[in-house]
Amino acid sequence: MKYKDDWPEAQRRLSALWHRERLDRPCIAVLAPQSVEAQTPLPEPCDNEARWLDPAYRVAVVRHELEHTWWGGEAVPSSLLMANWVICLGGTPRFDASTIWFETRGVDFGQPSPFRHDPESRWMHKYRTLLLALCEAAGRDGFLVGKPGGLPANDLLSMHMGTEAFLFALVDHPEWMARAIVTGARDQIQARQELQALVRERHDYWYGNAGWMPFWAPEPFNTTQSDVSCMLSPAMFERFVVPELDIYGQEHGALWYHLDGGDARHHLPRLLSLPYLRVVQYTPAPGEPPNGPDHLDMYRRIQAAGRIVHIELPWPNVEPLVCELDPALLMLHTWCPSREEGERLLEQAVTWARNARPVTRV
Secondary structure, eight states: OTTOTTHHHHHHHHHHHHTTOOOSSOEEEEEEEOOOSSOOOOOOOSSHHHHHHOHHHHHHHHHHHHHTEEEEETOOOBOOOGGGGGOOTTOOEEEOSSOEEEOOOOOOTTSOOSOOOOTTSHHHHHHHHHHHHHHHHHTTTSSBOOOOOOOOHHHHHHHHHOHHHHHHHHHHSHHHHHHHHHHHHHHHHHHHHHHHHHHHTTOTTOSEEOSSSOEEOSSOOEEEEOGGGGGSOHHHHHHHTHHHHHHHHHHHSOEEEEEESGGGGGGHHHHHTOTTEEEEEEEOOTTSOOSSGGGHHHHHHHHHTTOEEEEEOOGGGHHHHHHHSOGGGEEEEEEOSSHHHHHHHHHHHHHHHHTSOOOOOO
């Protein structure tokens, strides 16, 4: 891989993680700034839509990020493709300098769901053009383009309808909402499969997350979340979210799940009962301690169920987690001030793992 000479070793370690094999240390992705002799200034996008969808600008940003970053340990050279969000079941995206949102709209519950995938929409045409430009820039193995993602139907409907209207509809029109979410989930799979086929023809590493929380495995897997579930009871989660998870789990048989904050933790027992769940990634909510020793009990619960826990954390918090958790089910993602400190952290992790508290497997 162009931006990572030790990619074969990283693949070996990530494959061992996927198969629950213990090595001399857990998988740790370490990013650090990398000085570059000839620095080309980034162009300015003409507007916020171009910031996320203009192929020339996005390719320039990706190359800049790749060249100015040291990808240590199991870090996968990649860049966040926020434009994934325009795979949005017919929504109307709105762009700002930091993210992509959607216009809200009313719903006629006497009619079928309007939240459907349109492969010929303006946004899908723009996204395909961008995706192909990134594949061209990456070549077969220059960096991870990753599989096209997109938000799950349950979160998209909450954005398109507005959160309050979405929650009231779950109570007032439960059958309609359940059908709309399942239909949307199947549409998202159709869109993803079409786009994945474009990437797979041109790129060796299409089966992985790129950018935010990158994760690579030796076989295809699905990624999803339910941020709106922080406002749902376990019974509502069972009725409206689990059927969508089942659909995604059936597609490849393995699921990487983003659990968003403490208000969503009450769904963890149900998530851990799902046979296709392989990885749980936790992001603390504002006001919670950052990932690290304060959340050890939750990480242990995930590992006790035989699942990999994927953790983005400050580098000073790496040592206590290496010492306390099962290295065969642990993926850490951190950053260091310099490459030298990153290399030292990876060396120390071997000693920490050797002296770690013994872990009893369930």
